[in-house]
Amino acid sequence: MARFTAEHQLFRQTVREFVEKEINPYADEWEAAGTFPAHELFRKAGSLGLLGVEYDPAYGGGGADHWYTVVLGEELGRADCGGVPMAINVQTDMATPALAKHGSHELKKAYLEPALRGELVASIAVTEPDAGSDVASIKTTARRDGDEYVISGSKIYITNGTQADFLTLLARTSPEAGYRGMSLIIVPTDRPGFRVARKLRKLGNHSSDTAELVFDDVRVPVTNRIGEEGQGFYLQMEQFQKERLIAVYTALGGLQRAMERTAAYLRERKAFGGPLLGMQYIQYTLAELQVEIESLRQLAYAAAEGVVAGENVTRLATMAKFKAGRLVRRVADTCLQFHGGAGYMEEMWTSRYFRDSRLLGIGGGADEVMLRVLVKTEGLEV
Incomplete structure (x- = not known):
């Protein structure tokens, strides 16, 4: 604890x-x-x-x-x-x-x-039109030309993409070396050849700008590379652990607030001679969801303790990310259902939460990718 x-x-x-x-x-x-x-x-x-x-x-x-x-x-x-x-x-x-x-x-x-300081807006540029969960399949290249990299390719589903001042870009610096031929490179967005191809429309998270980006022979200094050349895949896998943990912690806050708001609504909403919260089915459903939320919290906190202790938390972080992705969908659906017709309206918070929560099981590693990782960590491979 x-x-x-x-x-x-x-x-x-x-x-x-x-x-x-x-x-x-x-x-x-x-x-x-x-x-x-x-x-x-x-x-x-x-x-x-x-x-x-x-x-x-x-x-x-x-x-x-x-x-x-x-x-x-x-x-x-x-x-x-x-x-x-x-x-x-x-x-x-x-x-x-x-x-x-x-x-x-x-x-x-x-x-x-x-x-x-908040003076520069950052973005992470990994996903491509033909390479999402399969990071090893990215095609964007960074060709060495003297003291510069010349970057060509495209990235998609990039959060902060239309406002970013710089990108942490994963690109191929040695195309023939597979996942060992990738590097992480800082790319300022004011460089010639860079452009935002389009701003993307999404199911949810509307307040977040998401973009498709194009790199047409964008030149940056070799000194903009993070770490050694060819280490980009490993460094990005390390970053993914940070991404998944912060996503889980944020989900926990959203889950708890959704439950609080739903209980408050059900306490005030009268039907069938009393408050809806007085119905045993509703009480039991919310109580069971609180058990699930607390289970996720303990899993997340165990991972946090591992981080503090300097341990490898891949297994716990993956489990927490998977459970969070499934649980937010269940809670969002239940909260909307218990608000009835009002919950389906745009003016009610449940509608936005329902849409926004759907991304967690996709972004930062889809549920299926988390399961694939767990197959390895749990020794379930044949």
């Missing part, structure tokens, strides 16, 4: 106030617009120290323990939309972990430091 200190709880209050003041009042507006002002919001988050809680203070990070990341995710999950928390998570735990851990001092000064 986690032991949150008084300092953790003060940080929790800071994040909750940020969500309630800087996100929730504008959620409807941003959802309708299909985007949110990332630079403006990220600067506010950066000023509160929310964008790099575990990173080196030398570059503007908080130097805190992993439980602060748990708190951050849980509280962002209580936002009135899923898109903005996801965009923040990209900045904190998807596009910057490899840069923070393996990037050169110069690269961190140029990109990580302003990203932690």
